[in-house]
Amino acid sequence: MSTDVRTRPAPPPVRETDPPRPRRRGRGAVVATAVAYLITFVILFPLLWIVLLSFQTNDNILNHPFSLSDLSLANYQRAMETLNLLVMYKNTLILAVVSVTVGLVISYMAAFALTRMVFRGRTQNALRYYFLVGLAIPVYVLLFPVYRLDIAFGLFGSYFALILPYIAVTIPFNILLLTGFLRDFPEEIEQAAVMDGVGLWRMAWKVVFPLMRPVVATLAILNVIYVWNEFPFAVTLINDPTLTTVSLGVSQFQGVYSVDHGAMMASATLVLLPQLVIYAAFQKQVIAGMTAGAVR
Amino acid sequence: MNWLSTRRHFALMVAPALIIYSVYMIYPILYSLYYSFSDYDGVTATDFTGLDNYRQMAQDDAFWTSLRNTGIILGIALFLLIPLGFLLAVLLSGRVRGSGVLRALVFAPAVIAPILVGLIWIFILDPEIGLVNAFLLAIGVPAHPQWIGGPTLSPYSIGLVYLWQQIGFVLTIFYAGLRMLPRDVMEAASLDGAGRRQKLRYIQIPMLRETFGIVTALVVTGVFKVFELVYALTGGGPVHLSEVMVSYMYHITFTTQQYGYGMALAVVVFVVGALASAATFLGNRRKEEAS
Numbered sequence: 001m002s003t004d005v006r007t008r009p010a011p012p013p014v015r016e017t018d019p020p021r022p023r024r025r026g027r028g029a030v031v032a033t034a035v036a037y038l039i040t041f042v043i044l045f046p047l048l049w050i051v052l053l054s055f056q057t058n059d060n061i062l063n064h065p066f067s068l069s070d071l072s073l074a075n076y077q078r079a080m081e082t083l084n085l086l087v088m089y090k091n092t093l094i095l096a097v098v099s100v101t102v103g104l105v106i107s108y109m110a111a112f113a114l115t116r117m118v119f120r121g122r123t124q125n126a127l128r129y130y131f132l133v134g135l136a137i138p139v140y141v142l143l144f145p146v147y148r149l150d151i152a153f154g155l156f157g158s159y160f161a162l163i164l165p166y167i168a169v170t171i172p173f174n175i176l177l178l179t180g181f182l183r184d185f186p187e188e189i190e191q192a193a194v195m196d197g198v199g200l201w202r203m204a205w206k207v208v209f210p211l212m213r214p215v216v217a218t219l220a221i222l223n224v225i226y227v228w229n230e231f232p233f234a235v236t237l238i239n240d241p242t243l244t245t246v247s248l249g250v251s252q253f254q255g256v257y258s259v260d261h262g263a264m265m266a267s268a269t270l271v272l273l274p275q276l277v278i279y280a281a282f283q284k285q286v287i288a289g290m291t292a293g294a295v296r
Numbered sequence: 297m298n299w300l301s302t303r304r305h306f307a308l309m310v311a312p313a314l315i316i317y318s319v320y321m322i323y324p325i326l327y328s329l330y331y332s333f334s335d336y337d338g339v340t341a342t343d344f345t346g347l348d349n350y351r352q353m354a355q356d357d358a359f360w361t362s363l364r365n366t367g368i369i370l371g372i373a374l375f376l377l378i379p380l381g382f383l384l385a386v387l388l389s390g391r392v393r394g395s396g397v398l399r400a401l402v403f404a405p406a407v408i409a410p411i412l413v414g415l416i417w418i419f420i421l422d423p424e425i426g427l428v429n430a431f432l433l434a435i436g437v438p439a440h441p442q443w444i445g446g447p448t449l450s451p452y453s454i455g456l457v458y459l460w461q462q463i464g465f466v467l468t469i470f471y472a473g474l475r476m477l478p479r480d481v482m483e484a485a486s487l488d489g490a491g492r493r494q495k496l497r498y499i500q501i502p503m504l505r506e507t508f509g510i511v512t513a514l515v516v517t518g519v520f521k522v523f524e525l526v527y528a529l530t531g532g533g534p535v536h537l538s539e540v541m542v543s544y545m546y547h548i549t550f551t552t553q554q555y556g557y558g559m560a561l562a563v564v565v566f567v568v569g570a571l572a573s574a575a576t577f578l579g580n581r582r583k584e585e586a587s
Contacts, residue, residue, distance in 0.1 A: 029390075029391035033393050037398070039384065043463065043464075046427075046460070047416065109310070109313065119306070127310065131317060138520060138542070138565060141563070145325075145328055148327070149320065167316050168321045194300070204309075229408075229411075231410065251411050251415075265419065271409075275407065287400070287468055294469050
């Protein structure tokens with residue numbers, strides 16, 4: 001009863017091309033372009049506003065937010081003194097690398113076994129549906145039970161408290177997309193490899209996996225963004241300041257800075273900008289990854 | 297592949313994913329369901345109280361408020377986010393110079409951590425320090441609406457922030473759909489003298505029926521995941537008036553530690569979310585059959 005729409009595997013990320021160049025640009029095109037730029041500016045304005053505030057004095061933020069005098073880096077100085085940005089980034093990076101790598105490896109193995117191995121009976125199909133049920137489970141329902149599990153397993157207070165649920169939550173969609181692609185994998189290549197005496201393990205990793213790289217890359221991007229931005233599990237399962245993630249750190253800004261709005265905005269900018277720079281660099285892959293399953 | 301397919305190898309390859317998934321996703325659902333029939337609070341002995349938690353919910357005003365607020369956000373998503381996302385996709389798929397860059401920029405909010413989105417919007421919406429009211433003051437409007445933190449406007453504001461966050465995503469899906477439309481149909485329509493509006497009404501919208509279905513289903517599931525925005529913008533307050541279902545469940549479970557009641561709320565979150573998605577799914581199917 002997977003009710004998520006992402007029940008349909010999608011082919012590799014859609015290649016975005018610019019719209020065909022029009023032969024003639026009339027007044028309509030000029031108006032359309034102007035409207036499009038205006039809307040984009042309005043949408044981006046909140047982000048620009050935060051960056052602007054991060055250079056304002058607290059007095060100006062409260063009383064003259066539109067003034068452009070007295071801009072300075074003082075907020076950043078205070079932000080750097082209070083903020084443990086490096087710890088936040090280190091923790092989040094460890095969580096993302098470990099959970100995404102392990103999650104993809106085990107999802108790929110399961111998806112391979114579910115689609116490429118040959119058995120009579122319906123076990124494989126039934127198992128695949130069992131995995132896809134997870135698409136309909138909202139993570140919020142898992143928070144308390146997972147918290148109890150982490151305590152029972154003695155994982156509370158370690159990275160594994162978050163790594164295991166992160167892996168579990170990404171498995172259903174990984175399996176959905178991977179099984180979709182693996183099903184279409186041409187049998188001839190496999191047969192040729194079997195003739196050459198290739199074993200199962202090499203078949204999975206050396207013959208088939210290299211051809212699955214585009215899907216795996218799409219999933220990796222999607223999963224890294226999920227873990228990077230994840231908040232509900234982090235706020236529930238982390239109470240040790242040395243394990244704070246980026247999202248968890250951001251949620252504490254209001255408490256940490258109280259009325260020091262300038263430093264708060266400087267800290268927000270220090271989290272925001274790296275994320276936007278990375279997005280700008282991998283923009284096509286990120287959009288393809290996040291819309292995988294919906295766009296084909 | 298026949299030779300290589302032994303049951304032992306199959307089990308070894310499926311086991312890691314199967315175990316982690318079963319322990320961390322399936323077991324928790326059963327756990328929630330089980331304890332939703334109890335008065336589990338972690339302190340006193342746990343009794344099984346049947347449907348008491350669900351009866352309590354029916355009489356809990358804060359629960360109904362959270363359901364209504366989730367409904368408000370859903371309404372904004374269905375009646376503003378989807379149409380606006382579609383129109384923006386139509387605009388950007390037309391003769392706009394630099395449309396690729398604009399699409400990437402509009403998508404940017406979807407990449408930012410939701411908790412950071414919440415923090416950013418405090419500085420737009422807060423009645424005292426926010427941009428909107430500062431702007432109203434600057435242009436001489438004396439009104440001082442409580443966009444967040446007041447008794448009425450918060451869920452609408454949260455819905456609009458959700459719209460801001462998702463519009464690039466919705467736009468991208470529609471844009472891809474528009475690009476898939478066969479170009480000769482559009483050209484034939486132009487030759488027959490169809491205007492932009494006619495093409496939109498009689499060709500693009502009907503041919504994108506399936507895309508509308510996908511977007512609707514994605515948006516419906518997405519609305520039930522709104523949590524960070526509430527957490528950052530209002531904390532559910534004042535007195536739970538801006539709570540959504542998920543944030544109220546979180547409050548009951550982790551702040552008041554009524555685990556039994558919290559699990560009952562979790563079960564309802566799961567069921568209502570699944571029903572809404574199933575309704576969308578069935579609606580899509582019927583529309584497709586009708587066409």
